[in-house]
Amino acid sequence: MLYRAPRGTSDILPKEQAYWRYMEQKVAHIGQLYGYERIDDPAFEDTRLFARSVGEDTDIVKKEMYTFKDRGGSLLTLRPEGTAPVCRAYLEHGLHNLPQPVKLYYIASIFRYERPQAGRYRQHYQFGYEAIGDDDPALDGEVIDMAWQFFLSVNLRHLSLQLNSIGCKKCRPGYIAALKDYYADHTHQLCSDCKTRLKRNPLRLLDCKKPSCQQIADSAPRSIDYLCPECEEHFSRLKRYLELLDLPFVVNHHLVRGLDYYTKTVFEIQPEGGGAQSTLVGGGRYDDLIEELGGKPTPAIGFAAGIERIILNLKKQNVAIPPIPKPKVFIAYLGDDARDEAIKLTSTLRRGDIGVIEAVGDKSLKAQLRQANTLGVGYAVIIGEQEVKSGTVILRDMTSAEQRTIPPSQLEGLLK
């Protein structure tokens, strides 16, 4: 094999497309129900955009970005996440002049240099919804509701919605200090990863999977106990809204996120079974990000969802997906004169908005019908020498095997 798709990437072949079209359709529909409009941004951006937003010290920036210099010498990076580009576009195009909040959604390929694994790829697709320009906790509720309703609408079941608040830049430092304090007494019991986390990113100590570390995390200080009055108020109102919305959330004190820009609300949705790479949705509030990128202080909230992982779960749960419609009719012919008729007829039907697959080459009628059968079309039209002479065609119903000889002009009406 000379060439293969690069590691961690994959071709989405026709037989998979039904899932993908279905996802797109649902994403657009939810967007429309909630008043979110689609935005598409470039696959690559100025490297600094991601370094600044995602955080210089995160794994994504430190070792997972596809970064390159273009021929003009600009340092560019294939987007490793979807939120920063949306914020950049918000600033670049002065979207703060629109009524706030501005509500946007995207479906985009995401690139991260990682070791591929179940539910993890170097190029994958995410969709996400972002509401920029207001700090009302009702917006947090709306966004979380969108994620939840999305899964209801595609019939994915057995999901768990996890919620936490990690505070803002006013109260988080106090919490992190308390956390470090607590962990200082347990350093010797920590796994080696956690020892580096303690220095680098103490919040991440909380979601280590090692049982021994989890025990320590279980009695660690909880972020919600250190919230400032504003964050506290925000969180309790959000919880009330989620109850109003009838969303079955659980507060998970160990839930933190891997990107630096999150503030206050963070949430995830995952299958109840759990398992590796299982998170379907991750999101939260990012009230400081726009300012960090050079705008005025502008609160915002959003989430991203991994499409491959969702499809994986749809398959696991045997969820039926609407098929992509096929052409209705196959046109078979015998002989050159018939072929001329077939070409004309094919074109007429297509112009009349009827999907047609026309035979090609010089195959036996048997071979042509075999092909029609394999393609799964509902009807076959057969044109032979006799039909050319009499100015008719044969219309064969592929399910019932009934066929009749008719003038071609009747075809359009019968196939509509």
Next chain:
RNA sequence: GUGAGUGUCGCCUAGUGGUCUAAGGCGCCAGGUUGUGGCCCUGGAGAACGAGGGUUCAAAUCCCUCCACUCACCCCA
């Protein structure tokens, strides 16, 4: 980046040192009366057995290296 498992026609699989210039199923192509599919029958195309190197009289079968895939850690959607 770390660890484990796997690697034979498009897909699934047989084969564990000589009978393998590799077998079967699915799929594909064609034929089975003159212009007709789906079932059945027959035939055909399609792999030098991931790549390279070794051991041996002899390797798909043993050893080494590399590569790829899968899974887990890590990270995250």
